[in-house]
Amino acid sequence: MDIIDKKITALLAEDARRSLADIGEAVGLSASAVNERIRRLTTSGVIRRFTVDADHAALGLGVTAFVLVALDYEAGEPAFKAFVAQHPSVAExxxxxxxxxxxxxxxxxxxxxxxxxxxxxxxxxxxxxSETMIALSTAVERGFTPAEERS
Known part of the structure; x- marks a missing residue:
């Protein structure tokens, strides 16, 4: 992964609907070259998915809670992981x-x-x-942030 791949990933993280031509202009490549790089980044697993940053309250999901869990291992850790992976309320x-x-x-x-x-x-x-904490408000929530923006 080179600097151009990192720039493409940062641009997509900012706006996944950005056009290939717009990305190409920003990184100095043709739209087809950008498309090929995005395909390669997706195939290699660097880009796992393209998502929408939705307003959860507007979707009727106005409560965010954090649940700390100490497992009862008799029930089985694989069963727990499978349960939370399929449960629609579990964001992470x-x-x-x-x-x-x-x-x-x-x-x-x-x-x-x-x-x-x-x-x-x-x-x-x-x-x-278990212990449950309810978020009163969210001060910061973000997805991927390129390294140069973190410093």
């Missing part, structure tokens, strides 16, 4: 260090839905214990 799942096994980020319509989600985790016997 991270294996973490410390006293917890995983941290989940869930997006839900209301507190009743959060209670129902926690009930599902309990019903599947995934939890040895």
């Amino acid at each position: 799942c991270h294996h973490v260090t410390g006293g917890w096994s995983y941290m989940l980020k869930v997006r839900i319509p209301d507190l009743a839905a959060l209670e129902a989600f926690l009930g599902e985790l309990k019903a599947h016997r995934f939890l040895a214990r």
Whole structure:
């Protein structure tokens, strides 16, 4: 991956709908050369998907919560991973260090839905214990940020 690939990735992270011609102009390549690089970046796994940055509240998912989970390993870690991977409320799942096994980020319509989600985790016997934090507001949330913008 060279500097042009990094610039293309940064431009797509900024706006995934940007035209090939526009990207080409920014990096000094033809649209077809940009298309080939994007294809290669996608095939190699550097670019995993193209997404939309949606307003979750406008979609009826106004509550964001973080659930720290200490697994009950009798239920099985693979079963837990499969459950959270398919659950529509789970936005992210991270294996973490410390006293917890995983941290989940869930997006839900209301507190009743959060209670129902926690009930599902309990019903599947995934939890040895858990702790839930509800986000009051979000100060910063971003996807990929190119290295030159992080410094």
